[in-house]
Amino acid sequence: MSYKEEITISEKQLRFKAFATFVVFIVLLALAVFAWKKLHQEPEVAGTPKTLRSVLNFNGDFFANFLSNMHLAATYPAAAAVKNVRVNGDVGMDNSFDPATWKLRVIRGPGDTLLVSLDDIKALPKTDIIFDFKCIEGWSQVTRWAGVKFSDFAARYHLDDQTQMKYVGLMTPDEKYYVGIDMASILHPQTILCYEMNGRPLPINQGYPLRLIIPVKYGIKHLKRIGTISFSNQRPPDYWYERGYDYYSGL
Numbered sequence: 263m264s265y266k267e268e269i270t271i272s273e274k275q276l277r278f279k280a281f282a283t284f285v286v287f288i289v290l291l292a293l294a295v296f297a298w299k300k301l302h303q304e305p306e307v308a309g310t311p312k313t314l315r316s317v318l319n320f321n322g323d324f325f326a327n328f329l330s331n332m333h334l335a336a337t338y339p340a341a342a343a344v345k346n347v348r349v350n351g352d353v354g355m356d357n358s359f360d361p362a363t364w365k366l367r368v369i370r371g372p373g374d375t376l377l378v379s380l381d382d383i384k385a386l387p388k389t390d391i392i393f394d395f396k397c398i399e400g401w402s403q404v405t406r407w408a409g410v411k412f413s414d415f416a417a418r419y420h421l422d423d424q425t426q427m428k429y430v431g432l433m434t435p436d437e438k439y440y441v442g443i444d445m446a447s448i449l450h451p452q453t454i455l456c457y458e459m460n461g462r463p464l465p466i467n468q469g470y471p472l473r474l475i476i477p478v479k480y481g482i483k484h485l486k487r488i489g490t491i492s493f494s495n496q497r498p499p500d501y502w503y504e505r506g507y508d509y510y511s512g513l
């Protein structure tokens with residue numbers, strides 16, 4: 263007697279099994295097609311079908327709440343910074359802009375806007391940061407920037423009531439590009455209102471006179487050409503969130 267028992271299947275049984283497997287396959291396929299269609303008939307919320315958006319929001323909130331964003335992003339020696347910095351997005355960066363008349367508008371509250379010149383900003387303590395700038399498109403570059411820490415700026419202009427709120431909104435002067443940032447991330451010690459790249463004034467296509475550099479977030483949040491800054495307890499509008507991305511886009 264052999265150790266293993268032999269199993270014999272009749273041809274009839276075999277045919278039945280093949281048929282049953284095929285039926286299961288068709289049923290699953292039909293279900294998948296049905297679910298896919300249903301998903302695409304759903305109303306969109308912030309650029310994504312409702313169900314997908316709620317999964318994305320859940321993931322976003324999970325990472326925003328349960329992972330600390332108080333870590334420091336890795337920094338690099340100046341020699342590691344690339345010379346040819348990639349220019350990526352240009353929404354809100356049209357040529358009609360006149361940098362000579364620019365002032366930063368800080369909306370402290372209804373009817374209470376503070377105007378700050380580039381010279382005033384440059385007079386504040388300067389912070390350098392060399393880090394790996396990451397875009398959600400999949401590229402990254404070690405780049406070098408300098409400016410004033412947002413937290414130093416907020417302290418100098420006594421924005422104490424404002425920084426008690428939950429969010430900061432930033433917009434280009436034409437209001438065509440805009441981002442919302444949670445307060446913890448904007449007050450992070452590596453977040454700067456940036457006016458220099460590679461030791462020189464920001465080039466116009468990199469956001470001259472002032473851009474946001476926020477190493478704990480993906481590139482989409484590093485708004486170039488800041489026009490206004492405002493504060494709120496509700497999430498400010500966010501350009502890429504409205505087009506289907508994660509609101510926090512943290513790293």
Ligand SMILES: Nc1nc2c(c(=O)[nH]1)N[C@H]1C(S)=C(S)[C@@H](COP(=O)(O)O)O[C@H]1N2
Pocket residue numbers: 347348349350351352353354355396397398434439467468481482483484485486487
């Ligand atoms: N005003 C404005 N800021 C912007 C964008 C944009 O389209 N408009 N694109 C963002 C994206 S997706 C990235 S990756 C970075 C790219 O910055 P860079 O052009 O200096 O490399 O800018 C961000 N800031």
Ligand SMILES: [Mo]
Pocket residue numbers: 350396397398399481482
């Ligand atoms: Mo990006």
